[in-house]
Amino acid sequence: MKVAVIHGPNLRLLGKREPEVYGSDTLDDVNASLRSLATELGAELETFQSNHEGELLDFIEAAAQRVDGFLINPGAFTHTSVALRDALTGVDRPFVECHLSNTAGRERFRRHSYLAPVASGVVYGFGVQSYLLGLRGLLARLSG
Ligand code: CA2
Numbered sequence: 001m002k003v004a005v006i007h008g009p010n011l012r013l014l015g016k017r018e019p020e021v022y023g024s025d026t027l028d029d030v031n032a033s034l035r036s037l038a039t040e041l042g043a044e045l046e047t048f049q050s051n052h053e054g055e056l057l058d059f060i061e062a063a064a065q066r067v068d069g070f071l072i073n074p075g076a077f078t079h080t081s082v083a084l085r086d087a088l089t090g091v092d093r094p095f096v097e098c099h100l101s102n103t104a105g106r107e108r109f110r111r112h113s114y115l116a117p118v119a120s121g122v123v124y125g126f127g128v129q130s131y132l133l134g135l136r137g138l139l140a141r142l143s144g
Helices: 027-040 051-065 073-081 082-090 130-144
Strands: 002-007 045-051 069-073 096-098 123-126
Touching: 002 027, 002 051, 002 130, 027 045, 027 130, 045 051, 051 082, 069 130, 096 130, 123 130
Parallel strands: 002 045, 002 069, 069 096, 096 123
Antiparallel strands: none
């Protein structure tokens, strides 16, 4: 089983700014934790981060040729991007959406996700654990 993990805009700042909201782990720490869980569960991972919507769309289209599913924290594009939703529905691979923070308890504009209605599942509010739980859920879905 092969999964692509996608980190959306600004997530490379993780652990460097706003630790009270997003925690103190860096993006490299998150990827390392995901890799270790993937190994434990017998899955392969590739990771990708971009601040650019078009690059995310291109990555999804290309990666769909070689992976079984996606785990994505779309960052702020969650709340704005019909294009990202269309890219994910267009490739016909299951995906799980995850967020570090509890977006339901933050500003009103963060409560809506364009992706959630077409995701296999969504995990939010558990910090880095949201990614790990999301990976477990995605792999269960892929092998179920
Ligand atoms: O909680 C999440 O994971 C979010 O996807 C993070 C996004 C935010 O726009 C979403 O509403 C919820 C922001 C990612 C920016 O990451 C930063 C990390 C550290 C410092 C500043 C930004």
